[in-house]
Amino acid sequence: MFSRTVIRSATRSFSTSTVALNHANRAIAYTQNGDPAEVLNVITYPKLSPPSPNTVNIKFILSPINPADINTIEGVYPAKPSWTSDLASSGWGSKGKQVYVGGNEGLAKVVEVGEGVEGLKKDDWVVMDKPQLGTWATSRNVSFEDVIRLPATGLTEAHGATMTVNPTTAYNMLHNFVKLNQGDWVVQNGANSAVGQLVIQIAKALGINTINLVRPREDMAPLHRQLEGLGANKVLTYDELNDKSLRGKIKEWTNGKGIRLGLNCVGGDSTTAMAKLLGQDAHLVSYGAMSKQPLSLPTSLHIFKNLTSHGFWQSNWTKTHSRAEKEQLIGDLATMMRDGKIKAADHVVVTIGGQETNEEAIEKVRDVFSRMAQGKFGKKVLLRLEDFSG
Amino acid sequence: MFSRTVIRSATRSFSTSTVALNHANRAIAYTQNGDPAEVLNVITYPKLSPPSPNTVNIKFILSPINPADINTIEGVYPAKPSWTSDLASSGWGSKGKQVYVGGNEGLAKVVEVGEGVEGLKKDDWVVMDKPQLGTWATSRNVSFEDVIRLPATGLTEAHGATMTVNPTTAYNMLHNFVKLNQGDWVVQNGANSAVGQLVIQIAKALGINTINLVRPREDMAPLHRQLEGLGANKVLTYDELNDKSLRGKIKEWTNGKGIRLGLNCVGGDSTTAMAKLLGQDAHLVSYGAMSKQPLSLPTSLHIFKNLTSHGFWQSNWTKTHSRAEKEQLIGDLATMMRDGKIKAADHVVVTIGGQETNEEAIEKVRDVFSRMAQGKFGKKVLLRLEDFSG
CATH class of the missing domain: 3.40.50.720 (NAD(P)-binding Rossmann-like Domain)
Structure with missing residues (x-):
């Protein structure tokens, strides 16, 4: 908590170079509902602190844009994302607005494990258990119970990224x-x-x-x-x-x-x-x-x-079923994918490069959503957000 | 079986007096689908033989005319009555036509119990378990498993007659x-x-x-x-x-x-x-x-x-549930009725008197259905068929 407080104070008067040094993370986020091509922004936030007990730091590998994600941003979907308080230090949410990170589905890798975490270790691949976790980001700190370990090896990243919906x-x-x-x-x-x-x-x-x-x-x-x-x-x-x-x-x-x-x-x-x-x-x-x-x-x-x-x-199924039932489901699907019985969805990967400025990234993201709205992809779009090194 | 065969042969050349002596029973029946006011007939058939093993002879007390009964006679209801082979000796079915007796619901009294019958004795009140049994009749011989004993006393005849639908x-x-x-x-x-x-x-x-x-x-x-x-x-x-x-x-x-x-x-x-x-x-x-x-x-x-x-x-429920479940259901309802928690349906009783000729009875029955079709009752019609003594 100490380091976070320091950084949050620091953001009040950050210089560009401070941002560059501390703000290694990036997310596609919004503070109000509307057309994704208008309301989405790309924000940066500091390196994560070591995970507190029962949490893990995860780094996203690939996260899809699903139709329901668009409806959620528009505010017309019954699933509401929660306010992402851990991004208050982004220098954006701290202006008093609630920041929502987009994305409900995604494949991530465990990078650091807090005390008391069961069944997860560094480098494990995980998928999201909790809906609307905000997967269009680089790294996030989450409760270990909000993710489920992918048991089977031999899956592609695209398989893993598009498994839970x-x-x-x-x-x-x-x-x-x-x-x-x-x-x-x-x-x-x-x-x-x-x-x-x-x-x-x-x-x-x-x-x-x-x-x-x-x-x-x-x-x-x-x-x-x-x-x-x-x-x-x-x-x-x-x-x-x-x-x-x-x-x-x-x-x-x-x-x-x-x-x-x-x-x-x-x-x-x-x-x-x-x-x-x-x-x-x-x-x-x-x-x-x-x-x-x-x-x-x-x-x-x-x-x-x-x-x-x-x-x-x-x-709704996810909300009303036990962790064991969800692990069983993910396990069965992972096995079918590994065995070639389920092909990965046809997809295209859109990368937000680490060198891109937030402004460049915002333009790219909004352009993706504009083109999706015009039906110009015809394939699943998977986002890959690289650590910010700008 | 002997007596039945004799009677069947007898009907081929019956005199009015033979009919009067043997044909103590009467039923409202049909041989083809159509408007009940046109296709229904009243037929007589002989006194029942003593019940064969696992069957009972029952005498109907009151049997309602339900809307679905009309649809069944019209042939537009998914439930089809079975051919009533035990009325072949009525002198009507023996002409080679299949005789269907109308009525799905009714209250009857056990009059004679065959060997091997469990849980039923003379004078018990019973309701129908098997759909489309043909309840618009005086007495019938049925499998003891086709009826369910009414456990509670203190019910009115109208309660019992309108319980199973x-x-x-x-x-x-x-x-x-x-x-x-x-x-x-x-x-x-x-x-x-x-x-x-x-x-x-x-x-x-x-x-x-x-x-x-x-x-x-x-x-x-x-x-x-x-x-x-x-x-x-x-x-x-x-x-x-x-x-x-x-x-x-x-x-x-x-x-x-x-x-x-x-x-x-x-x-x-x-x-x-x-x-x-x-x-x-x-x-x-x-x-x-x-x-x-x-x-x-x-x-x-x-x-x-x-x-x-x-x-x-x-x-469908009746077809797919056990006898124990059905007895439980009838028992619960009978208790509620006895305790005054369920009122008997508003009803009017139409009696086919024992002295009425078949021709008079047919006219009365067809008139009831004509008036029902014109919505002239507004109450449940319950049929009471008296033993034929004409």
């Missing part, structure tokens, strides 16, 4: 609502979304068959190749849901066994049609609403076919 | 989806329906509070008095769901505790609005769709508020 969602939706056995069938829409592609791969690894619905497009062949390459058994367009012969085909594919799980990230009419393909006692799990239409279901599906309609939100 | 539905919806504690709140629509009124009474008996939604009408006072008399805590109209201050009021009523159970028999917009009143981790249970509109829910309720949307159908 999409793969966990896909895995949990396939496991938590109905007991599926090898050979069972699952139907999903938005099948070429990030989660959809993971559902295909995890289902394949579990011996479960998938019917995958996607938006119709002129040339379906490349998408067929891509999803079938991941393990998709069937790929259909939403238009094909109107095909009267579809039920018969599905009956043939499934050998007459009812489909007991549907996964929905779309909503609207095509989801109603998808729900009608489900068998007796099925579960429909919604994790998104890309069409921005509500989920409309004939009551008879609920009453006579005993359909149950759920939502799934990984943040 | 509506009270079981209300009871199960309050018990099977979320663990409610005394002082918790439940919201329901269609609150003045038969099931709605039972929900109010059973909730009251359990110490659970109810918010009850009904269609607006000019003079709300009588309905308020009626439902509050049954134990309703709050009665609101669907229009009041649009009142911006409603959330605040509900928060006050519930002391800020989220409502965790909603019961729906309506569907459409007002149900969407009702679902939005539910708290975190709530369950919406649909058992009807009086508006004939689908159930449309914002996906965000599922994802972020973890709302689960179920259906409930008592016939």
Whole structure:
């Protein structure tokens, strides 16, 4: 605490060189909600003190920008980041504003371990357990219970950086609502979304068959190749849901066994049609609403076919499950990734170099978000923040 | 078997007097789906033989006409009655047609017990365990496992006759989806329906509070008095769901505790609005769709508020639960009825007298269904079929 107090006083009258010497860390942060391309800033903050008991200092390797991160910055997402008090010394928060660091997901390395920390040692790779921890940063001091050690070696950085949002969602939706056995069938829409592609791969690894619905497009062949390459058994367009012969085909594919799980990230009419393909006692799990239409279901599906309609939100799962359950989940996913059963998401890495000034970095970051808003990436953007050496 | 064969042969050339002597039983039956006022007939059949092992002969006391019975006769209900082979000797089924006896619910008395029957003795009151048993009849021979003994004395015939469809539905919806504690709140629509009124009474008996939604009408006072008399805590109209201050009021009523159970028999917009009143981790249970509109829910309720949307159908519950569970349920309800916590449904008894000819009886029955279709009863109709003595 001593060193931090000294530095905080120092920042009140810092010179450029003091900043350069002390402020080895950098974060992408904001003090008010709004368009990320307008409200995000890049800030520096001092080297971390040695970790206090039960905490660890971690250094981020790669942190993705997920769609929900943008909604969180806009203030339209139900998950609210907490005020990052440990950045009060950044010379920015100390002006009386609350500083929020962006980013919910990320891969980090343990650099120093405080007293009393269990199960973590220097150089371990960790992923975030606590939502909205603020992963768009270089180094952070966190409670050791806020991170989970990655048990498997042989993972790429991209695997590790994108593990706790999409793969966990896909895995949990396939496991938590109905007991599926090898050979069972699952139907999903938005099948070429990030989660959809993971559902295909995890289902394949579990011996479960998938019917995958996607938006119709002129040339379906490349998408067929891509999803079938991941393990998709069937790929259909939403238009094909109107095909009267579809039920018969599905009956043939499934050998007459009812489909007991549907996964929905779309909503609207095509989801109603998808729900009608489900068998007796099925579960429909919604994790998104890309069409921005509500989920409309004939009551008879609920009453006579005993359909149950759920939502799934990984943040809520994380809040309501034990550390042991989370370690088990991360362990299972890491093993599947190591064994080549789950490919890392298609991605592009954006690096904020150590030599870049905050102004240059701010411009780069805001440009990334502007381009994302225009849909100019089409791949997951992973941020790599280097220690500030400017 | 001998006597039955003899009689069947006899019916081929029966004289009026033979029929009068042998055909002590009567049933309301049909051989094809359609408008009950057109397809129903009243048929006679012989006195029952002594019950074979593991069966009982029962004599019906009172059997209601439920809305689902009408849909079953129309052929638009998912529950299909089985062909009633024991009426082949009625002289009607023997013409090669399959005879279905109407009626799913009813109160009967055990008149004779076959070998090996457990837990039933002469004069016990029983209700039906097996759906679509055909209760619009005088006496029937059934497996002893197709009926459940009414354990409590002090019930009225009307209580017993209307126990296995509506009270079981209300009871199960309050018990099977979320663990409610005394002082918790439940919201329901269609609150003045038969099931709605039972929900109010059973909730009251359990110490659970109810918010009850009904269609607006000019003079709300009588309905308020009626439902509050049954134990309703709050009665609101669907229009009041649009009142911006409603959330605040509900928060006050519930002391800020989220409502965790909603019961729906309506569907459409007002149900969407009702679902939005539910708290975190709530369950919406649909058992009807009086508006004939689908159930449309914002996906965000599922994802972020973890709302689960179920259906409930008592016939399905009956099929999927053990005899012990069913006896427990009937026992609990019978006790509540005996203790005055559940009033018998408002009803009118229609008697088919023993002296009436089949032709007179057919006319009376068809007239009842015509008047029901025109909404001329407004009360539950209970059928009492007297032994045929014509």
